[in-house]
Amino acid sequence: MIKEKELQEIVRQFPNVFEVDANLDRLVKKIELLTYLNPLNIEKEKYKFFSSKYVDEPIFKYKKLQFDPYKLHRLFFSQRLERIKDEQIRKFYQEVVYYYANMIQCIETIGQGRKFYYNSLRVYGTPTEKDVQNARFILHVGDEPDTGDMEKIYTSEDAKSFFEEFGQQYNFPLNISFSNSIAADAMVSNNTKSLLIKKNGVFSRNQLLTLANHEIGVHLVTTYNGSLQPLRVFSNGFPKNVETQEGLAVFSEYMSGGLTMKRLKELAYRVLASDSLIKGYSFSDTFDMLQGQYKLDRNKAFTITMRVHRGGGFTKDRLYLSGLKKIYKRYKNGLSMDTLLTGKVTMESEVTINRLKDLGLADNITHTNVAFKQNCNKNRALDFVLDNLK
Numbered sequence: 001m002i003k004e005k006e007l008q009e010i011v012r013q014f015p016n017v018f019e020v021d022a023n024l025d026r027l028v029k030k031i032e033l034l035t036y037l038n039p040l041n042i043e044k045e046k047y048k049f050f051s052s053k054y055v056d057e058p059i060f061k062y063k064k065l066q067f068d069p070y071k072l073h074r075l076f077f078s079q080r081l082e083r084i085k086d087e088q089i090r091k092f093y094q095e096v097v098y099y100y101a102n103m104i105q106c107i108e109t110i111g112q113g114r115k116f117y118y119n120s121l122r123v124y125g126t127p128t129e130k131d132v133q134n135a136r137f138i139l140h141v142g143d144e145p146d147t148g149d150m151e152k153i154y155t156s157e158d159a160k161s162f163f164e165e166f167g168q169q170y171n172f173p174l175n176i177s178f179s180n181s182i183a184a185d186a187m188v189s190n191n192t193k194s195l196l197i198k199k200n201g202v203f204s205r206n207q208l209l210t211l212a213n214h215e216i217g218v219h220l221v222t223t224y225n226g227s228l229q230p231l232r233v234f235s236n237g238f239p240k241n242v243e244t245q246e247g248l249a250v251f252s253e254y255m256s257g258g259l260t261m262k263r264l265k266e267l268a269y270r271v272l273a274s275d276s277l278i279k280g281y282s283f284s285d286t287f288d289m290l291q292g293q294y295k296l297d298r299n300k301a302f303t304i305t306m307r308v309h310r311g312g313g314f315t316k317d318r319l320y321l322s323g324l325k326k327i328y329k330r331y332k333n334g335l336s337m338d339t340l341l342t343g344k345v346t347m348e349s350e351v352t353i354n355r356l357k358d359l360g361l362a363d364n365i366t367h368t369n370v371a372f373k374q375n376c377n378k379n380r381a382l383d384f385v386l387d388n389l390k
Helices: 004-013 015-028 032-038 041-051 069-079 087-108 115-126 129-139 156-167 206-226 242-256 261-278 281-294 298-312 316-332 349-359 380-387
Strands: 152-155 175-179 187-190 194-198 202-204
Touching: 004 015, 004 129, 004 380, 015 087, 032 087, 032 349, 041 298, 069 087, 087 115, 087 202, 087 349, 115 298, 129 202, 129 316, 152 156, 152 206, 156 194, 156 202, 156 206, 187 206, 194 206, 202 206, 206 242, 206 298, 242 316, 261 281, 261 316, 261 380, 298 316, 316 349, 316 380
Parallel strands: 175 194
Antiparallel strands: 152 202, 187 194
16 A cells, blocks of 8 residues: 555645546545436336236336536536646546546436437447347356255345355455345445445345355455545546446356356346347337246346336446456456456556556555455356357
8 A cells, every 4th residue: 555655745746637536536426326327116116017017117216416417517527637747647537527427417317218328328338249149149058957045035134144244354344234226136335335235135145145246345345445546536437447347246256156147147138138228129128028038037027127228228237248258358368357456447447557556646456356366166157158258
């Protein structure tokens, strides 16, 4: 870790970088997208949708904005980036400003149909033809037989106890709370450095293992590592960091021995659901594809469909599979993951991160991922699939 005296000297060398970084840090605290995008009435709308025999489109409600989008936009673009003399760092922060500005537009238009959809596409993109082919390839592979580990018998309180015990492997505080308004079974809030568990959720033993390695082993590790970096952008997020971060998180499931074909197929369904959205299909159409064509349980089909159609159309979920593919390839090439755990960063920014380290503007990681130390996967079918993704 960079010592206080060393940091003071670095700040003196790059005063404009630290000024811009601190200003952006104050502004970005208001725009954690998922806080606004998770519907507040998921269970109610699911009940209505099922009661209508899957015909009536859900009408989701969302948290009200707690900031003025126009004023916040103006403050982002008022940053005097031209004062940063280093051209590479200046261009990096230009990309950061545009990325955060796009995020504001996403939040501002949640629930406004195509407006949100097009803003979302700018941030998360669309599934490629290779992504769709990979998803279909995965779905042709047979499932492994269910074991006792797959039976959903654990409550949210059980999950809390499991995560607390798992978290003892890591040298950072584990703050856990329950929520009625998250789309996932568990998720990390970067702003509050906490792990949220879906209240009244029911979990299997395998699910608890994968969630622990996914959320604690990667998302909280990068949250805490980012918070220890000299520049706050490591904590707030590099542009388009989702693919790398979610790829690392699912890879952590794989290395822990918890990843199953069933879970990998869920990621494939998310790609196909995103592709369905891009092709203009409705909520009911996407749900019908998952439940009718692929025979998914209706609750699972609803969750995947809701995640993709929320807000007006949200393609983030398509990045989990492509992220895993890229991280797995990196692993097979014998490359370390440490640089990618320095914060909410991307594979594409590795050269920038290493240069920032050379300048004293970034530090080596404090917290590592326990699962990355040894490959505990014994599922040869998984290896075959991951080795053959295009």
